[in-house]
Amino acid sequence: MKILYQWLREFLDTSLSPRELQEALTMAGVEVSSCRFLGAGLESVVTARILEMRPHPNAERLSLCRVTDGSSEYAIVCGARNMKAGDAVALARAGAKLPNGVEIRKAKIRGQVSEGMLCSEQELSLAEESAGILILDGGTPPGKPLAEAMGLSDWLLDVEITPNRGDCLSVLGVAREVASITGEKVVLPDASFPEEGDGIGELVRIDVSDPALCPRYSARAVTGVTVAPSPGWMQRRLSLCGIRPISNVVDVTNYLLLETGQPMHAFDLDRLRGRRIDVRSPREAMTFVTLDGAERRIEPGTLLIWDGEGPVAVAGVMGGKDSEVDEGTGRVLFESAHFAPASIRKTSRRLGLSSESSYRFERGVDPGGTLYAADRAVSLLSRIATVRAAKGSIDVGGGGSFLRSVRFRPSRAGRVVGKEYTDASCREIFDRLSFPVTELRPGEWEVTVPPHRFDIEREIDLVEEVARLSGYDGIPSTYPVSKAPEFSEDDRFQDRLEQACEYLRGQGFSQAVNFSFVSGRMWEKHAALLGFDPEDALRLRNPISDDTTVMRPHLLAGLLRNVSDNVRRFVEDVRLFEAGNAYGKAYEKGHYQEARLGLILCGRRNPRGWSGGPVPADFYDLKGVVESLLAHVGAGSLHVVPTRARPFLSEGKAADVLLSGETVGWLGAVRRELLAEFDLPGPVFYAEIRIQAIASVHAASGSYRPLPKFPPVFRDVACVFPAGVPVGDVLSMVRAVAPEVEEATVFDIFTGEKIGEGRKSVAIRVKLQPFDRTLTDPEVHSIHTKIVDLLENRFGGKIRTS
């Protein structure tokens, strides 16, 4: 919200400079994000008068102006049309620099010389938007500095108001806040005016049928109005604060909104049928045309303002087309009401319609200030236009007290904040806030809170006032007494994840982070390939784009996209991993997610290597990483078994990873059809691991076994098997042949003509390690025979002798 420093000073004669005010408000919780001197950058802009204006010979939309700054004449090409000869305007001559950084140069525009620019308020940073160039008051002499001529020796503060401080959404509110910081006093501007003519009761009758949603409804009426533009100073203040000037009557209501925070509405009294107002919600749904011309559907429960025949406004949100004030209006009713915040918010959300008015009502408008605002509106209007104010006011609900009392213990403030606050210092703060204090008993007070402070209902709210207004700077820095930290399951998860990430980094994998949401359209299109179950998917009701509609069921698609993007950027060897969640209704009941580790690999086995030639990485490279990763985090005996349950992996090149019989992951070569979707030519290998499975492994305690005292014996055996024999099974059975078999490893494997079609040769090295003796030749022979027997009879192998 924008606040003008000089406007603020009309409420509070503060000794703080604009910069000091910025700092003081910010440190009290009302953040002032910028503070700008309005005259800044306008030094080189002067007032000028248009002497002559004619069309540009070569451009229909442009005109040629001859202007004077009092001493010289200038030719200016101008794109605006809202001016005429004789007008006083703002001239930036060649060499001038505007507040927005634009430097004005002499230029030829469509063949015509332009020696400067006639500026709009927007170009001068005096308004957020403007329809044409700035036309100054008629009497403005040419050649004066613009800032001086416009009275711009003012500062514009940009104030960010948190949702709890609706009371600060006005000049008055910020002035009260300054008063509570400095102890200076707020003085309300004069709201008096002469009353004449009819009593308001003779002009209109007002009822509130729903007082719960409208606790107070105040009104004033004026007659004999001539609707005309408001004076320049008022228009300027409105423009600077982001509101477009419309007419004197409407501008006064908006001026009051900015000044007091009280949203007001001006009705054309003669267009209120039956000269009456009622405030209530409709019993059944209906339609209504708001000021902006839109026809809106109104549900029961929406608070409306009615005249004698139908609705004329959506209460607190927007007026209606039919009762709007226009040039023909002669009599005006000013509405200044208090509506219940939650009701306005519901309406505003339901209609998708937010206004300056609804924004304030949602956050709480001072129910104690409605009548002052109505008076002030009439007072202001009577000063800028000729009007007759009707005698008296209407104030439905005005008799009630809107004060609250809240219990407060100074000791409680000390306990929460960790700093002693004396009774005197608390009293002083409440005094600055104008919160009267009554001592109930020693150490326990009753504090009376004025109605504009919607945020103060409980003791803690008063503790906050004491803490912030005596300054957070003065609170000491202590350290919470530490008890021994706990070690949770999630700590273990975090540790294991950290280990895994660092291990993978050492294996050449870089970490990726992808969005958890993916394109539902893409996943649906390739549902079969991706193994996507639309029934299980979690979908967003309000995605931000088509690419983020579904929570990802697994991590593959994101990583494939990353590989594809990197390959396109000439990175040949890509190794990426991602630790993130997969989502679906079936995952972890009620939590819909499962933590996964995705690994993806393509390119060469030894990137950037200079010896041994470029060997493409394959399935076993990734399998090796998966096995060693799991070993690294303490998950031992894995089983890797062929699988057909992963549709995104190639048939025959896909495996599930089992740990103690439970599937903890899968790996394999990504299907060619899927690679094609991502414009990837070469093979890509992918593995996904359930992180919880490795996080919950309790590493073996590692109890000591005596070291062998006797030498091991090594035996090599080469055997030709049918091609389909799983070597992993062979090795595990060989290991089980005798307790002395400590290790069985493959050291060579090949196929070819020599071996014969459909067969493979596997060379196995067996390490025999006795515990209590040196193995004798017959013992070694016996074990060897058992192994040969196993290979030949169990696996259909044929021992090679060469």
Added chain:
Amino acid sequence: MPGTSDPIARLREEGLAALAAARNESELLEAKGRFFGKKGAVSEILKGVASLPAEERKAVGAGANRARAELEAVFEARLAAIREEERLAREGRDRLDVTLPGRTLPPGNRHPISRTMSDIIAVFRRLGFSVQGGPDVEKDYYNFEALNFPPEHPARDMQDTFYVESMDGDLVLRTHTSPIQIRTMEKRRPPVRIIAPGAVYRSDSDITHSPMFHQVEGLAVDRDITFADLKGLLTEFCRMTFGPGKPLRFRPSYFPFTEPSAEVDIRCVICGGSGCRVCKDTGWLEILGAGMVDPAVFGFVDYDPEEYTGFAFGMGVERIAMLRHGISDIRLFFENDIRFLSQF
């Protein structure tokens, strides 16, 4: 000094010349044998000393011994020099190019978000906090209601929420990690000291906002926990994260689930406080939101606010990573361009 007509002097001259002329170890040994080895010329002279007249014996013996000692010394020095030359020549032939890259798999890189998050967690674990996780897909109750965001409260506008299609109640993507506070307190009694990292989601996208980003949340509840404790802890965290000598400021603010609340600013790490584009000329950078747990929140988890107090804080991981590494566009984090990742 005897003249060159002296045979010992002549032998010495010749011996020195022969040693100097030797190009390798065997030539050197040959020269030694010839002149001062067991059967060398000098030895022959010494053998003949006995047969000399008594008055000459002493002078000749001493002269020969001196010459031999001198030749021995020169020989030793020459031998060492020749061996060194030979070693250098031999090793020169086998010299490696030590600048050639080692044979290894080049290590990959941690993602800067993950790295920053791990660092933050590590600091708080050292300070006695334990890790807690929670679901990304969250109930409205945990994300808002129990955190004192009543329905129809404008504070809900502070966070643009993604809603999840659901048959069983109002599901949202959590807009902050704060629901973990509630889930933790529901399960246990004080004392509580947790740190809760995770992905969060808001419907917002530009160069400083991403629809998915990461937060780390902290919560401590016990008897006698104060705002002063919060100040002390966060001051220590910032010192450990951004280095010493960076002033902090605590500024009053508003969050529905804490009161009193604060935003914590650190002296701008770019300009040091003189004002720049990054800190929008204020000299300060906002890095944290924090405050004392609101009694209304304790009401939802059945903690007695008269007995217990607590503080909570939360920070954006991307924001801290951006400040640490001078990254100006948040979208870079999610492109996973290896040229970007390899910088961290």
